[in-house]
Amino acid sequence: MQLFGLADCNNFYCSCERTFRPDLVGKPVVVLSNNDGCIIARSEEAKALGIKMGEPFFQRRAFLQENGVAVFSSNYALYGSMSHRVMSLLAQYTPQLDVYSIDEAFLDFSAFNNIPDIKQYGEQLVHRVTKATGIPISLGIAPTYTLAKMSSKFAKKYKGYKGCCLMDTDEKRQKALQLFPIKDVWGIGRRLSTDMVYQGIHTAADFAAKSEQWVRSHFTVTTLRTWKELNGIPCISLDELPQKKSICTSRSFPERGIADVGALEEAVAAFASLCAKKMREQQSCCQNVTVFAHTSRFATDGPVHVIQKTRSLSAPTQDTSEISSVALNMLRSEIDIYRNSHLAGKDIGERADVMSSPHYKKAGVILWGFVPQNAIQQDLFDHIDRNRQTALIKAIDEINRKNGHDRVRIATEGTDVPFEPDHQYRSRQFTTDINDVLVAQI
DNA sequence: TCTGGGGTCCTAGGACCC
DNA sequence: TCTGGGGTCCTAGGACCC
Numbered sequence: 001m002q003l004f005g006l007a008d009c010n011n012f013y014c015s016c017e018r019t020f021r022p023d024l025v026g027k028p029v030v031v032l033s034n035n036d037g038c039i040i041a042r043s044e045e046a047k048a049l050g051i052k053m054g055e056p057f058f059q060r061r062a063f064l065q066e067n068g069v070a071v072f073s074s075n076y077a078l079y080g081s082m083s084h085r086v087m088s089l090l091a092q093y094t095p096q097l098d099v100y101s102i103d104e105a106f107l108d109f110s111a112f113n114n115i116p117d118i119k120q121y122g123e124q125l126v127h128r129v130t131k132a133t134g135i136p137i138s139l140g141i142a143p144t145y146t147l148a149k150m151s152s153k154f155a156k157k158y159k160g161y162k163g164c165c166l167m168d169t170d171e172k173r174q175k176a177l178q179l180f181p182i183k184d185v186w187g188i189g190r191r192l193s194t195d196m197v198y199q200g201i202h203t204a205a206d207f208a209a210k211s212e213q214w215v216r217s218h219f220t221v222t223t224l225r226t227w228k229e230l231n232g233i234p235c236i237s238l239d240e241l242p243q244k245k246s247i248c249t250s251r252s253f254p255e256r257g258i259a260d261v262g263a264l265e266e267a268v269a270a271f272a273s274l275c276a277k278k279m280r281e282q283q284s285c286c287q288n289v290t291v292f293a294h295t296s297r298f299a300t301d302g303p304v305h306v307i308q309k310t311r312s313l314s315a316p317t318q319d320t321s322e323i324s325s326v327a328l329n330m331l332r333s334e335i336d337i338y339r340n341s342h343l344a345g346k347d348i349g350e351r352a353d354v355m356s357s358p359h360y361k362k363a364g365v366i367l368w369g370f371v372p373q374n375a376i377q378q379d380l381f382d383h384i385d386r387n388r389q390t391a392l393i394k395a396i397d398e399i400n401r402k403n404g405h406d407r408v409r410i411a412t413e414g415t416d417v418p419f420e421p422d423h424q425y426r427s428r429q430f431t432t433d434i435n436d437v438l439v440a441q442i
Numbered sequence: 443t444c445t446g447g448g449g450t451c452c453t454a455g456g457a458c459c460c
Numbered sequence: 461t462c463t464g465g466g467g468t469c470c471t472a473g474g475a476c477c478c
Binding site: 032033034035036037038040054055056057058059061074101220221222244245246247248249250251252254255256296297298361362364422 | 443444445446447448449450451452453
């Protein structure tokens with residue numbers, strides 16, 4: 001029998017913060033998104049207070065304070081490094097580890113038929129990771145990924161499992177399916193679960209009991225796969241994930257957003273530069289560049305402007321300055337079009353008002369259409385000296401690697417930090433900056 | 443005043459071709 | 461008055477995930 005494990009870190013970001021603040025164990029903790037915008041992680045105690053995932057922080061600030069909830073800005077350097085510790089421990093327990101997200105990984109246990117007690121093996125794994133990293137984890141073991149995800153939720157919910165829930169018989173599977181709400185099934189989101197409840201499907205068991213024909217005719221192939229997985233037939237594969245199909249860097253800007261076009265350009269140049277760097281790390285070149293920028297979805301006053309523009313390059317590239325200039329050209333021309341259309345027919349008196357440009361709340365750059373960097377088709381009309389360019393990029397990456405990122409950058413990114421996201425409640429870089437390492441007092 | 447960021451996959455429908 | 465049929469490719473947008 002094939003068996004897969006899913007290891008899931010409990011309330012990962014909160015647990016990371018707590019590892020370095022043991023005084024907060026047992027107390028409510030939340031972690032905020034960039035700009036301290038939304039609540040994106042909650043400890044069990046915070047969940048018990050009724051705090052929802054994704055709630056805007058400003059709406060909950062007073063409540064959090066009244067209830068003594070510890071609040072943290074997101075600290076991705078810390079979470080990334082803690083994740084790495086957890087994953088390297090998990091890798092010791094399986095021949096095949098698939099890291100699925102910052103706090104989750106699948107483990108292939110198929111080769112472990114000779115292990116007499118896989119449940120006990122799982123419990124050991126959970127105990128070891130929790131003890132060694134300070135991050136509590138839950139492990140589900142089952143014949144398919146979808147069922148393993150489900151098992152891990154049981155492992156988390158019921159203390160009696162000691163962190164590890166094994167679903168290795170049809171009887172256990174049936175029982176679990178009946179207890180599991182359809183909306184919590186992996187791959188069934190809000191939209192689909194609403195449809196299903198409308199059709200009388202309330203639990204995973206209700207759904208699994210439908211005929212294949214019925215599922216095919218009502219939903220897409222993705223949902224059919226989920227149905228098969230619930231019935232114990234593996235059909236989701238995770239292989240070859242490391243090559244991404246698109247790479248995106250985007251940010252929301254603090255408060256009302258950015259009105260100054262120069263500042264917006266600097267931000268976009270910085271996003272382009274970061275995208276290009278991520279892309280070089282996976283040794284690709286991109287064929288397409290998309291830039292986007294838009295005003296707030298929530299603002300009811302002020303001009304609304306949505307920019308989304310894509311350009312195909314004449315030859316794939318991984319050069320920061322080329323990608324950056326393509327993104328900036330698209331951005332500028334879209335803004336020019338907007339301005340011209342809003343200036344047309346206005347007299348001078350109205351212009352001052354019109355020229356108060358829109359406040360762009362969010363912007364980003366997406367690179368896609370990747371080809372491996374060693375397999376580039378030369379463009380017949382390409383006049384750029386590729387070899388020289390490659391040498392320059394390598395040199396810059398190397399300087400930045402040694403001296404801190406952004407030490408060398410292109411001039412369009414500006415000499416100041418273009419915008420400083422709010423992170424009022426940020427913890428320190430306990431694991432990645434020597435100046436922030438905790439000091440033990442004897 | 444203040445509402446995250448980064449991905450994947452699928453489908454419908456338009457553009458284009460013969 | 462009457463305005464084809466079938467195929468491919470691309471893109472935007474929706475749904476999902478963490």
